[in-house]
Each structure stands twice: as structure tokens, then as C-alpha cells.
Amino acid sequence: MSTGYKIHEKDGAYFLTFQIVGWVDIFTRLDYCETVIESFKYSQKHKGLNLFAFVIMSNHIHLLAQSEVGDLSGFIRDFKSYTSKRFVEIMRSDKESRKEWMEMVFRYHAKFKSGQTFQFWTHKNHAEHIYSQKFIEQKVHYIHYNPVRSGIVVNPEDYLYSSARNYAGLESIIDVIKVDFNWKTYF
Numbered sequence: 001m002s003t004g005y006k007i008h009e010k011d012g013a014y015f016l017t018f019q020i021v022g023w024v025d026i027f028t029r030l031d032y033c034e035t036v037i038e039s040f041k042y043s044q045k046h047k048g049l050n051l052f053a054f055v056i057m058s059n060h061i062h063l064l065a066q067s068e069v070g071d072l073s074g075f076i077r078d079f080k081s082y083t084s085k086r087f088v089e090i091m092r093s094d095k096e097s098r099k100e101w102m103e104m105v106f107r108y109h110a111k112f113k114s115g116q117t118f119q120f121w122t123h124k125n126h127a128e129h130i131y132s133q134k135f136i137e138q139k140v141h142y143i144h145y146n147p148v149r150s151g152i153v154v155n156p157e158d159y160l161y162s163s164a165r166n167y168a169g170l171e172s173i174i175d176v177i178k179v180d181f182n183w184k185t186y187f
Helices: 030-046 072-091 099-110 133-149
Strands: 014-019 049-056 060-067
Touching: 014 072, 030 049, 030 072, 049 133, 060 072, 060 133, 072 099
Parallel strands: none
Antiparallel strands: 014 060, 049 060
8 A cells, every 4th residue: 555655756855764674773783773874875976865864763864865876776776785784794693792682673574575594674665755844844843853853962963963053053963955044042
């Protein structure tokens, strides 16, 4: 059954949500977060990814992005494939104390797809086409205030794994293309 959240405008900007199956909190470990950032940077440099805003939460990622080459679906496919392979390596390393439990969860979710050993990402991306300036501003604020609403930080720009730092003019872990609107913090 279709959810209606599909990428129809190949060169359009989209609000996307990528979530980990079973809502497993893998992004509480830096190695997993760094894998996502590394993949974003690679995609910016080599695959024409325009990244406007993002946040990496404990078990999901929100981003506002566009493909310069009209292949956002290809970016999503490659991103999920690459990060999944890296996640397996990290999960199986000595650094991961939740290894057995995580393998059980990710194996369980993979049993629904033939030929797969582990599944990290859900198949949905909740793609919403960005159609107006007001919608852009709404989604950027939604992305940046995720850690505030979760009680992790007081101000959006205090959260390291978010483009809120870029919009606030602070040092950040990755460059983004800032959309044009007035940035403000409410606290």
C-alpha cells in the first residue's frame, strides 16, 4: 500500500526521514553518527547532494535535501546501502556492547526480505516535496528543534549532529547550503 510519500519531482527539494528498524537507538554511539556524516560528505562531493538541513537523533535522521543530478532516490538507496554495511562492521566490533541484542533485532527485521542478513533502515523515507518558502522554514525549524523537543539541549545550535550550528554561524561538522530566512533562537 502506497503512503503517498514518494519522490516525484526528480530535481525537487525534499524533507526526508530515515528511521532505524525497531527504533533502535544506534546513534547514541559516535561511530554510527560519524558514518552518516562521512556518507553525507561523500554524497555532497561525488553524487551532487545538496544538503540544506539535517539532524541525527538517537534512532532516526531528518534532512532537507535535493539532488543536483535529479537522482534523490539513487542517493537514498546508496546512502542506506553504504551505511548499513558500515553499521554491520561497527556492530560486530569490540566497541559495541549491545552486539548480540542488536544482531537479533536487525536479523529479525531482515527476515522479511529475501537474501538479506540484517536490516537497519525502514523502507520508508517519508519524502515530502518542498513547495513553498513557508514550508521550507517550517521543516528547517522542525529539524533543528528535534533535540530541543527531546530534552537533549536547550538551544538547537547546542546539538552537534545538526545543521542548526551552521544556521547559527557556529563551527559545524559538515557544510550545508543555508536556505534564506532569518535564523533565531528562542531561548
